[in-house]
Amino acid sequence: MDLDTVTEIRSARELDGWRRGDAWLAGGTFLFSEPQPHLTRLLDLSDMGWAPLEVTDRGLEIAATCTVADLARFVPPAGWTAVRPATGPSLVEQCCRSFVASFKIWTMATVGGNICNALPAGPMISLTAALEGTATLVAPDGARRFVPVADVVTGVGTTVLSDGELLRSVTLPTSALRSRTAFRQASLYPVGRSGALLIGRLDPLEGSLTLTVTASTVRPVQLRFGRAPDAGTLADAVAEAIPAQAYVDDVHGLPAWRRHMTRRLAEEIRRELEEGTR
Numbered sequence: 001m002d003l004d005t006v007t008e009i010r011s012a013r014e015l016d017g018w019r020r021g022d023a024w025l026a027g028g029t030f031l032f033s034e035p036q037p038h039l040t041r042l043l044d045l046s047d048m049g050w051a052p053l054e055v056t057d058r059g060l061e062i063a064a065t066c067t068v069a070d071l072a073r074f075v076p077p078a079g080w081t082a083v084r085p086a087t088g089p090s091l092v093e094q095c096c097r098s099f100v101a102s103f104k105i106w107t108m109a110t111v112g113g114n115i116c117n118a119l120p121a122g123p124m125i126s127l128t129a130a131l132e133g134t135a136t137l138v139a140p141d142g143a144r145r146f147v148p149v150a151d152v153v154t155g156v157g158t159t160v161l162s163d164g165e166l167l168r169s170v171t172l173p174t175s176a177l178r179s180r181t182a183f184r185q186a187s188l189y190p191v192g193r194s195g196a197l198l199i200g201r202l203d204p205l206e207g208s209l210t211l212t213v214t215a216s217t218v219r220p221v222q223l224r225f226g227r228a229p230d231a232g233t234l235a236d237a238v239a240e241a242i243p244a245q246a247y248v249d250d251v252h253g254l255p256a257w258r259r260h261m262t263r264r265l266a267e268e269i270r271r272e273l274e275e276g277t278r
Helices: 068-073 091-097 111-117 123-130 231-241 255-277
Strands: 008-011 022-025 041-044 053-055 059-063 134-138 144-148 153-155 166-173 180-187 194-202 209-214 221-225
Touching (some): 091 123, 091 180, 209 231, 209 255, 231 255
Antiparallel strands (some): 053 059, 059 166, 134 144, 134 166, 180 194, 209 221
């Protein structure tokens, strides 16, 4: 897509102040996919020199400019069972493949871009929210604030980011990375956009269970249980936490189907994690 209203592309390192018509440019897979008539200048983040992934004493820091390919290649430390299971595909691999995208997209699309686009089917939202990710947001004046990823997205295409505010990174805590997880995803078509994507996370020490619902809802929804619930308790909690108007209604699935799949996949996750505990 030719963005014919854009008259300047400037390195984000040389930013001379945020102005109307500006946009941050990371991978650009969304930015260049459709007209952006409101934009006049792109601020390129590609030369900021941020390490894509960094293991710290707090957990894993993922730069906003980390590509899907970088994330998919990451080999986590031993013990991070949420992203390095003993058998089967990792949660990272499952979420990356939920893009249903070519290798060309994987090498350009970024974790930060996927989160900031705030599409219900954004799998990087699903992954980082489920693993209790905290987003570091930086204002044009340098002020920072820290917001749970699950709270960054407020609706379809909307976020808590103010004008000019930048997503710098997402930090996943070690405690969440050491959890057991279960992943479920449903689409109307074999290679279609996610209509429901749920991730369950069981804390091995506390026995608590967190269920993160995305794709079927207009924003991430998290349900927390002090211990693994029974089927009835889970079903009641899902029904109470997600009202009818919270389900997405578009060509990728009607609300009634999304509601049905959400409840079905939630129960499958509960059973998988319960059986693993036994």
